[in-house]
Amino acid sequence: MSVHIDIAGLRTEKIAFVPSPLAELCMALHALSEPGHHPGLQAWATGVTARLDPHLADRMCEADFLWRTTLSDLFLPFAGVPGRSALPGGTIAEDLSLLDKLTDEQFVDAALEFTCVSSYGSPGPVLLDDPEQRRRAVELAASRGPQQVRFTERLLSDPPRIRAWFRQFVEDCEEAFFSQTWARLGHQLAADARHKTDLLRRKGLAEALAAVSPAAGVDESGTRITVDKLGEGRTRTGDGGLLLIPTSMGWPHLSVLHRHGWQPVLHYPVNSPELASPPSVEQLALRMTALSHPVRMRLCRHLARSAYTTGELAQIHGMSAPEISRHLGVLKKAGLLTTRRRGRYVLHQLDVTVAARLGSDFLEGILR
Incomplete structure (x- = not known):
């Protein structure tokens, strides 16, 4: 699965890093709503929450579905401006001026993304003029709760x-906490954008995308x-442009705006060493499948503590060496094992660093 x-x-x-x-601000609101996604920002989130005006906190809860589970395209209004070549503003006020340029239909369609009522990647009915679609939108919102x-x-x-x-709401958030945050982060993000722009001009798009994320690439x-x-999704730049927007608060989220008729946007995280070599979706699926078998889970329990040969594991688990070898092959293909040779013996051991990235519950379970 992927977005093209x-x-x-x-x-x-027509390619802009900016x-x-x-x-x-969207990523800041998301981090406040889902601190578990962003452990490195928990101190910041705690500080902001402690100082937040109760009335503003209530308003955050009123519409947090716009940034908690779905990062609403309302926060990327420049992508929807006619001509598909507008750039983000340098200030919140300038970005809000671009929001004003969206039609009511565009605004409503983007705001209701959380209901999945719109056909995101293809042209759909005009929601405001279609009674059946309006009814459907309310019906889908009902499954999300009374606030929605x-x-x-x-x-x-x-x-x-x-x-x-x-x-x-955006203006009040800026005054309450975001202006200080942006004063600290804006220069860092601008520097990253300049660096990527220079890379684009000197070495081309493939090199620039490689610097953005190993998960993004251009075909031959x-x-x-x-x-x-x-x-899954697909979109095209057509006669418009391509925007690449850096975020400091957004790791590990790599977001792609591929709304039909809007300028494509890649919203990418910066300055996160953990992002250096994230697994592909295929690798992640292999790892999860490998660990779904009870025998391989038990093998991981031993291999997390020490290195073992195939014969040793066969004796411990009361299985034949070929059976153990097949299970080890699955774990190795998934990138979960390291191997080394000791004389004529091959020792296998769990790569604890990789296992830890799958989740602390799994690691604690096999080490318990």
Whole structure:
């Protein structure tokens, strides 16, 4: 599974690495709502939460579905501006001015992404003019709870009111905590954007994408970007451009905006050493499948503590050497084992670093 961006005919000057304060605010709100996704930001999140005005905290809860599970495209409004070549603003105010350029239909469609009512990657019905689609949107929102229903009903009946609410909410967040955060991060993100732009000009898009993430790459023909994700989608730049937006608060999220009719955007994390060699989706699937077998789980329990030969493991588990060898082969193919030779014997051991990245519960379980 992956997201594909058709870039046939795209000129280098239409590719832009540029930070966006509004996009970074989205990641800040996400980190406040899901601190477990961002352990490195827990101290920051605790400090912000402790100082937050209770009224603003309530408003965050009122619409956190816009950034908790789905990172709403409302925070990337520049991508939807007609012409598909607009760049993010340098300030929150400038980004909000770009939000004002979206039509009511675009605003509603992006705001209701959490209901999955819209056909994200293809042209769909005009939601505001389709009673059946409006009913469907409310019905889907109902499965998410009463807050989403109230938000959806107000949005469908009075889009300008919700747009004004969203604008005021963003401005209040900037005043309450984000202006200080952006003052600290903005220079870092601008420096990363300059570095990637220089790399693009000197060495080309393939090298620039490799610096963005090992999960993103361009094919040999230079006409398609593929982003390795647990999801599918495709879009094209057409006569528009391609935006690459760095985020400091967004690790490990590598997001791709591929909404139909909008400028494609790759929102990528920076300055995270853990991102140096993330597993591909295929590797992740191999690892999860390898660990789903009870025998291989038991093998991991021993291999996490010490190195063993195939014969030793066969004796411990009361199985034949060929059976153990087959299980070890599955674990090794998944990248979970290291091997070394001692004379005529081959010793196998669990790569604890790789296992730890799969989750602390698994590691604690086999070491318990």
